[in-house]
Amino acid sequence: MIIGVTVNGFAYEHDVEPRxxxxxxxxxxxxxxxxxxxxxxxxxxxxxxxxxxxxxxxxTMLAAQADGASVTTIEGLADGDTMHPVQLAFHEHHGLQCxxxxxxxxxxxVSLLEEIPDPSERDVRVGLEGNLCRCTGYHNIVESVLAAAxxxxxxxx
Amino acid sequence: xxxxxxxxxRAESADAAVAQLAExxxxxxLLAGGMSLLPLMxxxxxxxxxxxxxxxxRELSYVRDGADHxxxxxxTRHRDIETNDVLARECGVLRAVAAQxxxxxxxxxxxxxxxxxxxxxxSDLPAxxxxxxxxxxxxxxxxxxxxxxxxxxxxxxxxxxxxxxLLREIRVPxxxxxxxxxxxxxxxxxxxxxxxxxxxxxxxxxxxxxxNMGSTxxxxxxVERALAQGASAVDAAALAADGTExxxxxxxxxxxxxxxxxxLVRRALEAL
Numbered sequence: 041m042i043i044g045v046t047v048n049g050f051a052y053e054h055d056v057e058p059r060x061x062x063x064x065x066x067x068x069x070x071x072x073x074x075x076x077x078x079x080x081x082x083x084x085x086x087x088x089x090x091x092x093x094x095x096x097x098x099x100t101m102l103a104a105q106a107d108g109a110s111v112t113t114i115e116g117l118a119d120g121d122t123m124h125p126v127q128l129a130f131h132e133h134h135g136l137q138c139x140x141x142x143x144x145x146x147x148x149x150v151s152l153l154e155e156i157p158d159p160s161e162r163d164v165r166v167g168l169e170g171n172l173c174r175c176t177g178y179h180n181i182v183e184s185v186l187a188a189a190x191x192x193x194x195x196x197x
Numbered sequence: 198x199x200x201x202x203x204x205x206x207r208a209e210s211a212d213a214a215v216a217q218l219a220e221x222x223x224x225x226x227l228l229a230g231g232m233s234l235l236p237l238m239x240x241x242x243x244x245x246x247x248x249x250x251x252x253x254x255r256e257l258s259y260v261r262d263g264a265d266h267x268x269x270x271x272x273t274r275h276r277d278i279e280t281n282d283v284l285a286r287e288c289g290v291l292r293a294v295a296a297q298x299x300x301x302x303x304x305x306x307x308x309x310x311x312x313x314x315x316x317x318x319x320s321d322l323p324a325x326x327x328x329x330x331x332x333x334x335x336x337x338x339x340x341x342x343x344x345x346x347x348x349x350x351x352x353x354x355x356x357x358x359x360x361x362x363l364l365r366e367i368r369v370p371x372x373x374x375x376x377x378x379x380x381x382x383x384x385x386x387x388x389x390x391x392x393x394x395x396x397x398x399x400x401x402x403x404x405x406x407x408x409n410m411g412s413t414x415x416x417x418x419x420v421e422r423a424l425a426q427g428a429s430a431v432d433a434a435a436l437a438a439d440g441t442e443x444x445x446x447x448x449x450x451x452x453x454x455x456x457x458x459x460x461l462v463r464r465a466l467e468a469l
Binding site: 041057058059061064080081082083085088091094095096097100101102104105148151152155166167169170171 | 198199200201202203204205207228231232235236238239248250252276299300301302303305306386387
């Protein structure tokens with residue numbers, strides 16, 4: 041079947057099998073390998089992308105379901121050489137160690153801050169419960185998201 | 198993990214979905230948000246020949262304030278339930294339960310109708326709707342019919358929906374006092390409940406639903422009866438496992454689930 045998906049602002053059109061998962065579509069058809077496959081059972085969140093602005097686990101969505109939608113992956117967050125505030129905060133606050141969960145963690149955080157611009161620490165911890173990190177113990181990830189939230193509120197003023 | 202091959206068709210309306218179900222028979226499955234069905238298909242525990250995607254049927258995404266009930270379109274997402282103003286006023290318990298389904302990513306995709314039609318005893322919303330005496334509206338080739346929640350969940354992942362029927366709407370009676378409690382016990386934040394309890398005090402008594410205590414969502418009928426006869430929360434909660442048939446898995450033994458049910462029902466009743 042032919043699907044058309046806008047990914048990071050670019051319009052793509054591909055002929056895919058109906059059973060193609062969105063994460064495989066992004067990685068293999070669109071060659072955007074920033075989105076990772078982690079557990080492949082919608083537990084770990086490594087494959088999190090935004091569909092029409094909201095976080096979803098792309099291992100548990102068909103590419104066909106994204107037909108006509110706007111998808112944002114980690115590659116689409118930065119503005120040229122300028123990192124997105126959440127990316128910058130993860131960099132500055134060392135919100136990662138091995139980095140495998142990072143793309144999904146950042147995308148989940150971007151969606152969370154869209155819904156809760158001024159989160160408490162608990163809001164962040166609860167809001168990221170769909171994303172697992174096996175390295176950091178989450179402390180620096182939470183710090184990063186709180187710092188990004190503060191930065192984005194300053195920018196919005 | 199990749200699902201077995203299937204034919205994909207997209208329904209743009211409820212009528213179209215019912216027509217496609219009639220055409221493809223029981224080889225077909227409806228796809229709403231896909232949060233339950235797609236994992237089963239990836240594990241090849243479900244291998245439908247035809248997938249009818251109803252995810253874009255906007256006419257079935259709504260929350261409406263009826264005279265004596267709140268009507269919720271089957272394709273209303275968990276996210277839209279947990280943030281809905283009508284439900285905040287009329288049925289806060291449903292918002293509280295929806296807010297703890299899965300995680301943010303799951304709630305952005307998953308729908309209340311998908312959860313009900315899947316009929317998983319470990320899911321939060323089916324047990325909550327059973328406890329609240331909800332009614333489900335099914336649409337088939339000959340029109341619509343109403344099914345009481347108490348008649349709906351027939352067995353493990355089995356419901357009263359016929360293969361040619363689409364779940365259209367969930368009707369929840371207005372609970373009045375809006376005093377409720379939701380206790381969900383699990384090992385990781387996003388997991389299904391090892392055991393869960395939904396309790397609501399309404400004008401006609403205290404309703405208690407049990408999550409993951411048998412092959413279907415359950416009512417804690419012994420607890421409800423004891424409370425109606427004046428028992429204390431502690432005494433009533435001691436009956437929470439009566440009439441249940443929980444299974445054992447890697448998270449809990451039968452005995453542990455029974456213990457959890459008693460503890461969680463007591464906590465829920467004491468919070469009302």
